[in-house]
Amino acid sequence: MNRSNLDEQVRPFMEHYQLIRHGTKVIIGVSGGADSLLLLKYYTMLREEWHLEIIAVSIDHGLRGQESAQDVQFVAELCKKWGVTFVGRQVDVNQRKQMEKEGTQQAARILRYQVFEEVMRSYQADFLALAHHGDDQAETVLMRLIRQSNPASLTGIPIKRPFACGYLIRPFLTLSKPEIYHYCDVYQIVAREDPSNQSSTYMRNFLRNQVMPLLKQREPQLHIRIQAMTERLTEDQDYLMAQTEKMLAETTTFSYPIVFFQIEAFQTYPMALQRRAFHLILNYLYHVLPANLHVQHEKDFFELLRNTRSNVTIDFPNRLKVTKSYDVIRFHFLSTQKRDGEDHRLIHIPDTIPLTDGAFLQAAYTSVDIKEDKHTLQIPVALTSFFPLTIRTREPGDRIRVRGLDGSKKVKDIFIDEKIPLEDRGKWPIVVGADGTLLWIIGLRKAEIDKQLKQEKYVVLNYIETNNRRHHDA
Template identity: 30%
Template sequence: MINKILEFQEKYHMIQEGDKIVAGFSGGADSVCLLLVLKLLRECLDFEFMAVHVEHGIRGEESQKDAKSAQKFCQQNEIKIEVFHVDVPAKAAAAGMGLEEMARQLRYQCFYDACERFGGNKIAVAHHSDDCAETMLFQLSRGSGIRGLTGIMPVRDNIIRPLLCVSRKEILEFLKERGQEYCTDSTNDQDVYARNRIRKYVIPQLLQINNQAVEHMQRTAKLAAEVCDFLDTAAWDAGSEGVIISYDKADTERIRELRMRKDVLARMHPVLQKNFLYQLLGRLAGSRKDIGSVHVTALFELFGQQAGKELNLPYSLKAVCEYDYVWIFNQELYRRENAPDEIVLAPPGVWDLKDGRKLEARVFDFDGDCKKIPEKRYTKWFDYDKINSNVLLRKRRTGDYFITDSSGNHKKLKAFFIQEKVPRLQRDLVWLLADGSHILWIVGYRISEAYKVTQETKRILEVYVSGGNEK
């Protein structure tokens, strides 16, 4: 099996010398196999790897036990591990999402955060050929079209899947030969999850029809991927002349907005039209993960509607029908670029942040009663006489920091965002109250200890950000 995996990873250039890989590790059979395989591959390839275990807060004591087992396994095998604890049920309820999808989102966010701290460049996950077949059937049942038949790709962006060439049966035999134990997730047997029902009932029936059904489905997935690749190229060749693209000012590789000519799209073959629109949405969003046929169809229909009609799409995208074009843009980036780069606070005053919120500031004398200090998220008091220069309200810059405690310890703003698991796309949108590079207040999060009000404070700067939040 190891030789098979080695040839597979070489074919898709998964692991190169000098790589630093973060491996998702649940403690189950598949991920235990993944870590053992990476450990063996490291003997012939010069790379580093670590494990990341995400405890989802779904299975109570069983979940905590799995986290301890994961740590024990890594300790025995001299593998570095980082454990994350997340509350999937609470996050899913707040977002109105299913547990499976929220767990996946939080899990990958943990992988990316750990990868950033580790200085990693790749993330390895333990999908195998049976998972590819399950995904094909799941996508097919949802009406995902030909792209859904591609199943799971061996490599997507910086995510690699070294075990995709082997079956679940081969993995279990590999572990049995080594007498290796592993954890079993009780939720894998619950019929409430669609993928579990496919795994327990659909695939066994297909294997009775043809015992090589999984292998055949994997070959079909490969063929479907090749067809999609061909169609992507043909669609782009046919439609790119009709696109005007504008890039983000802060990140010149990121698309802010684009306009697509109606007449160019109309001349394209029907098969290529929707493919091309799918590509445009994926490029603008930076991901195709949550863009489905329903979104592409709705966008295609917008091209035939009257000027002024609008359509909201995933990833904060919006499409607007114009006379000769359809304009598609990222609402967050557009809002950010049209907001002021910085505001000099000269209290008292009220400033419009151009994102639906306003900021109010005033200075007043303090009587020394610290019990009056507000404990609210969007109203903060600062010792005005400790501020060394003009107070700016702005977005993040290189070198930003704040003081974490009364001892004067510094923390970089970037490190804080990583610690608080603030998504990278949102970090540029967070307002900061700054005294030079020293951050007084990360709006919505915390303030610097250096400007805290004490009994010796003479004057207070009060800052309040409104917009759906109480003082």
């Protein structure tokens, strides 16, 4: 290998994936190890030709005391020597671990990327360049193969992705670790290595120290083959995700915190799209995917689609419920806050539900178009956006599109008009559709519901009074 080989290996990769542009600002994460120092050196070699502004960022994670602080100082001195703008930061990984109940590596990564984002935005940089290499990619794919069952995870470490005000890029995914060490010798770069990398306590280090050397004895170009595989899988995944988004647009209603779809329409699509749709729905509902979300939840979801019972609910982490009601699937959260007298429950069909006012609500299916009275409400099953139904007490801003009126009215004003005592208003039962539509303030007002077309099946709600309260006429 000679001096030109580094550029010959890396430049075509960068140009193919558009990882470099003339006149841009580049943030480079530099730990003091061989990988990141070589990346910094390579960018200084490109600086004049591409008119680049380079900013190196080095972070002390506070895990190795004075030694990690010296790593940052070492990078600072090297940047001064090479004429590179330097930014040094310190984060407290142990504090985050205690506060967020996270592992060391997870906490360190989150804090590290927070610093990268902050520095990138402050400089309005175009790229954040990190020194992950081909062997890192191979380790990542092997680790995910061992721990996960989601084929999409085998796309590995992305070459380029949006980040902060620009893109996060990894120009060295085309290099192996031995090649990086070789080029460090060529450019007389003396790196500072983190001794924890030699420990096989973590899965990644076990693969790096124990497994990868054996595999590379048989296949020295393993990193190249795995990188090629991840690139092809990424192309496949991008296509499948685009098709999944089309599928969701055609079948599924998103109305946070509720998502619902008709099972028959959902199941007309290939399983590859159904599975990805399931995960996209979870990504939409959860701000951060819970750590206790497992592959078993996916299995439970698809078993629910095939379940022949009319009403079934399964539990997901963080109070997320997935409910099958007739031919509709609903994802919905249970309220995490409950005030005195407040009620918020799913209406199972058939069922009899005790209410906060001492009365009961019966729910049942019928094929007969009954004549409603003040104690009953009938809803066509075909109005799928309403199911599953919930019964709850009032919430601020509640409005109902009152039957017989051209428009909606505040629940608060209805209570006032009907002279409902203040102490009763917070306990008054209200039937609500899955899409948030108020359908029945029991005993007071019903909503306009489209019943023009003859239906084959209805849900009938029957309010059963007790001596505790006599509701007004509906």
